[in-house]
Amino acid sequence: MIKIYVIAIVLITIFYTSTFFYRKKLRKNLNRKDYPLKALFGMAMFMVDKFPIAYAGKGNSLNKAIRKISVKEDIKKEKYLYIVNKVSYCILCGILAVVLGLGIEISGSESNEPITSVKRDSIDDEVYNIYYEDDSGAIKPIELEVGKKELKDEEILKIIKGYQEELVQKALGKNDNAQNVTKPLNLVGSIGEENILVSWEISDSDIIDYDGKINSNVDKEGELVYLTAIMTYEKVTLEYVFSVNVYPHQGESDAKRQVQSYVDNQDVYDSQVNLPEKIDGKKVKYYSSKGQNSYVVVTIGLILSVALFFFKDRDIKDKIEDRNEQLLEDYPEIVNKLLLYHNAGLSVKSAIEKIVSGYKEDKKEYHEMLRYAYEELEISLIQMKSGVSEITAINNYGKNCGLHCYVKLSGIIEQNIRRGTNAMTVVLENELESSMIEKxxxxLKAGGKISTKLMGPMIVMLIVAMAIIMVPAFLSMNL
Incomplete structure (x- = not known):
């Protein structure tokens, strides 16, 4: 399996190298802050261009969403980069899955040193999932049951009583109930925290031997066998009799039977349990585990990489929410500036030119400044200068912003342009007042959300403060 992962990593490396210069001019001017996985864009762009994934997300809703957050009239490039960015995250997730799978395989191979024995626990039975390798190199699993280490007579400490039902459950071993026994019985030698010694008498040892194994001569219709548990503590002995319906044993391989028999015949007082060197007369090797978990990790990683392609659309929704909040924040300022320039005697177009000019000056000073309301207003101004009528450009401004207040503002300006009245001053003053109240x-709502988020930390601080005060008080009382 390690070879497969190494081949996969080599193929990924070759793919990365061969696409390193793919569309380099387009990638060169991209901001690493906006595209943190820019280094993988060569592979991502190749996949988007060459495979059907390039056509994903061509719906009208995605076009509108990207148009809102990119503030560009031509969104073809922005949408292409958006899809490439999503694919790059999927590629990264897939690479990490392969690397993690290789790491699991390597760590597993290092821990799979050949073993010659397993340990017997001093408290409870142990089940070991081990693997043996025969002469042909084939690796096969064995589920090995190793009984717990029995305590010696002098280690027994407490009185026997009330363990009959628990003893039956333990004796049944892997069987669900006493009416349908098909698996070996677990005829324990002790029970309970008191380590009560238990010995057994079997009514028909030709059906069940004293190791608890079911012999091969059991009738298919089932046979009734009575088991007598002799439970002894010091001089107190209690006999408990119960019956089991025994059916032919199923599902145990010859290899497991031989290894289990070899282990069961060893001294139960030894903490080290040796494993047989041969099965069916052939030498074998045992391993404590086999590196199979990497399949699960890689499968989950690949599934996540595909799911990530679709979940990344949530990012664009978050950006649109931030954009809308910013638009609402800037609305009173836009109205106020329009009102001031209108009162100064400027036309609508001239007022917009002044507002956009001031925004550009601020943008030169603060390079990362991006205010969607002003960007959309700049686009409307460009439309006016390119020959589009003022009414159309203003209506486009309201539609592009997409919020009710901006649609309302574009309607106010449109009415002023059409009618040429002086009532615009009063209307803008009223709109400014209502927008300030709304802001x-x-x-206040934002402050309430912040207060709610702070409740958790405040409660934790209160608990800590109370503990600091009360713990020393209680300690002094105990003194």
Missing amino acids: KNTM
Whole structure:
């Protein structure tokens, strides 16, 4: 399996190297802050261009969403980069899954040193999942049951009583009930925390031997066998009799039977249990585990990489929510500036030019500044200068912003342009007042959310403060 992972990593490396210069000009000017996985964009762009995944997400809703957050009229490039960015995350998830799988295989191979024995626990029975390798190199599993280490007579400490039902359950071993016994019985030599000694008498040892194994001559219709448990502690002895319906044993391989028989015949007082060197006369090797978990890890990783492609769409929804909050925040300022320039006698187009010019100056000073309301207003100004009518450009501004308040503002400006009245001052003053009230309410709601988030830490701090005060008080009382 290690070879498969190594081959996969080599193929990934070759793919990365061969696509290193793919569309390098397009990748060169990309901001690493916006595209943190820029290094994988060569592979991602190749996959998007060459495979049907390139056509994913061409719906109108995605176009509108990208248009909102990119503030560009031509969104073809932005959508292409958005899909490439999602694919790059999927590629990273797949690479990590392969590397993790290789790590699991390597660590597993290092721990799978040949063993010659297993340990017998001093408290309870142990089940070992081991593997043996025959002369042909084939590796096969064995589920090995190793009985617990029995205590010697002088180690027994307490009185026997009330363990009959528990003893029956232990004696049944892997069988569900006494009415259908098909697996070996677990005829324990002790029971309970008191380590009560138990010996057994079997009504028909030709059906069940004293090792608890079911012999091969059991009738298919089932046979009734009475078991007598002699439970002894010091001089107190209690006999408990119960019956079991025995059916032919099923499902145990010859290899397991031979290894289990070899282990069961060893001294139960030894903490080290040796394993047979041969099965069916052939030398074998045993391993404590086999590296199979890597399959699960890699499968989960590949599934996550595919799911990640679709879950990344949630990022764009979060960006749109942030954009809308920013638009609401800037709305009173936009209205206020329009009102000031209108009162100064400027036309709508001239007022927009002044607002956009001021925004550009601020943007030069603060390079990472991006305000969607002003960006959309700049696009409307460009439309006006390119020959689009002022009414159409203003209506487009309201539609592109997408919020009710901006649609309302575009309607106010449109009415002023059409009618040429002086009532725009009063309308903008009323709109400014209502927008300030709305902004105040929005800030109060945001403050309430922050207060709610702080409740958890405040409660933890209160508990810590109470503990600091009360613990020393209680300690002093005990003194």
